[in-house]
Amino acid sequence: MAAKDDSTRFLSYYLTLPKTYIAELSLGRETDTLDNTGRTLRELTVPSLDEKMFREIETRFVGDISQMPPLFSNVQVDGRRGHEAARAGESLELKPRTVQVLSLDIAQKSSNILHLRTVVRSGTYIRSLARDVAHAIGTCGHLSALRRVAIGRFTVPESTENSNANPVGSITQTLTDAEGLYFLEELAIDWLTAKNFYQGQKPLLQEKKPDGLYRIFFDKNFLGIARVENQKLCVERIYPQTRIEALLAQSKPLR
Numbered sequence: 001m002a003a004k005d006d007s008t009r010f011l012s013y014y015l016t017l018p019k020t021y022i023a024e025l026s027l028g029r030e031t032d033t034l035d036n037t038g039r040t041l042r043e044l045t046v047p048s049l050d051e052k053m054f055r056e057i058e059t060r061f062v063g064d065i066s067q068m069p070p071l072f073s074n075v076q077v078d079g080r081r082g083h084e085a086a087r088a089g090e091s092l093e094l095k096p097r098t099v100q101v102l103s104l105d106i107a108q109k110s111s112n113i114l115h116l117r118t119v120v121r122s123g124t125y126i127r128s129l130a131r132d133v134a135h136a137i138g139t140c141g142h143l144s145a146l147r148r149v150a151i152g153r154f155t156v157p158e159s160t161e162n163s164n165a166n167p168v169g170s171i172t173q174t175l176t177d178a179e180g181l182y183f184l185e186e187l188a189i190d191w192l193t194a195k196n197f198y199q200g201q202k203p204l205l206q207e208k209k210p211d212g213l214y215r216i217f218f219d220k221n222f223l224g225i226a227r228v229e230n231q232k233l234c235v236e237r238i239y240p241q242t243r244i245e246a247l248l249a250q251s252k253p254l255r
Contacts, residue, residue: 007177009237010225015122017152017183018102023116024145025130027137034070034127035143044139046112054106057136061104066096067128099124152183178215178222187214191248193233194218198244202232221247
């Protein structure tokens with residue numbers, strides 16, 4: 001396994017993976033933050049709830065949907081973040097954006113509390129999803145609890161979903177960088193291609209590959225991530241130059 005500081009260079013790529021959340025939606029009260037820390041904006045009665053209603057709402061909110069992000073968020077308008085404006089008592093003109101919800105399951109816990117389990121793509125706000133589900137029911141609401149239980153294939157065991165257990169440490173200790181980046185296709189390159197690649201060039205691949213990101217291997221050693229563009233290999237995130245140069249020197253072909 002790579003050194004910890006070497007491995008962190010790949011963290012941003014995990015943000016593209018689907019994320020699974022478990023949430024609690026409290027109906028009847030909406031806050032400015034859309035969670036239980038905010039100031040109450042309005043209160044409405046909660047209508048009768050039933051399974052048929054839940055199934056219809058689940059269908060409505062799965063797929064590519066238009067979502068208005070919360071004002072208390074990192075969304076920027078004209079260089080100003082929403083939460084900065086909100087805390088200053090100002091308002092920004094936020095615009096809805098398309099997000100992707102892969103699945104949504106709604107269950108009733110009490111007369112005014114719902115349990116949501118959802119799988120979403122990056123950029124989806126669960127607070128906004130909870131708000132919109134409450135509106136679809138015919139009332140208002142806010143997020144009263146939230147926990148992320150999976151990102152891609154990395155999951156929290158079901159037995160720990162309601163505890164403070166955190167298995168992330170054990171995951172990082174047992175997986176190599178190459179294994180952790182399972183969602184990227186492997187691409188093996190030869191010595192000359194690797195040499196040119198690390199000299200800042202964009203070597204042409206002999207094997208035809210679609211454009212996109214790949215895990216790059218040389219002599220069964222994981223080198224990092226590269227992007228293929230028009231059959232050329234472009235650096236994305238790689239290990240330190242000295243480390244790769246030593247590998248190339250050790251594997252230099254005989255003349």
